Amino acid sequence: MNRLLAVTLCALMIASQALAASVATTIPDRAYDHLATFRAEINSVWPGIPDRAYPLALAEHESGCFSMRTKCMNPASTFQTRRERACGLGQVTEVYGRFDKLAELVQRYPRQLRGWTWANCAQRADYQVRAMVLMLKGESRALADVSDDSQALKMLSASYNGGPGALSKERRACGLTRGCDPNQWDGHVATVCLRGKRVIPGTRRTACQINRHHAQDVAARMPKYRSLI
DSSP, X not given: OOHHHHHHHHHHHHHHHHHHHHHHHOOOHHHHHHHHHHHHHHHHHOTTOSOTTHHHHHHHHHTTXXXXXXXXXXXXXXXXXXXXXXXXXXXXXXXXXXXXXXXXXXXXXXXXXXXXXXXTGGGOHHHHHHHHHHHHHHHHGGGTTOOOHHHHHHHHHHHHHHOHHHHHHHHHHXXXXXXXXXXXXXXXXXXXXXXXXXBOTTTSSBHHHHHHHHXXXXXXXXXXXXXXX
């Protein structure tokens, strides 16, 4: 290994360790602006959530903390390509011609999300958080048989990121695999990925890698919020 490559790898390792430390211990400034909203929506929508820190950690991940500072915990953050668009703290998404999660949520919860549209999505942090908690509560029902809360929340992250249908198929495949427990994420369901294994252009990662990282990353961000929420 030449000296330049060694120095580059060392720098990347240090940067990766620094980012991991930030994820685990640093609370973004904007997060404090939304604590009251998260507290109110959790109390109203899902007071029995297994860990109240979870929606905050999820929003932190979804909004790109800490790799995208201007978007980090910013309700006005948006993402748009010719293929899809996403908005806000939970990055509610529409993939053109396939699905529109914002429209689906408004249809499913017309009273709670009345008047929420793509036109005002970025201005309604309250609806962003409410929709996130409603969606999480709804998808958690499929995990009622998972007794370990930490494992259930990692599965819930995988469901939020890649859809409950994909998670259900992976749990079923795990249950049919010798030694694989469909009620355990770590070392079990996490090892059975049925999502795309081709590298997604612009990400350098496969859908499997993105989904599994999502579950671990959100879990790593949770502890720092527990005393605040």
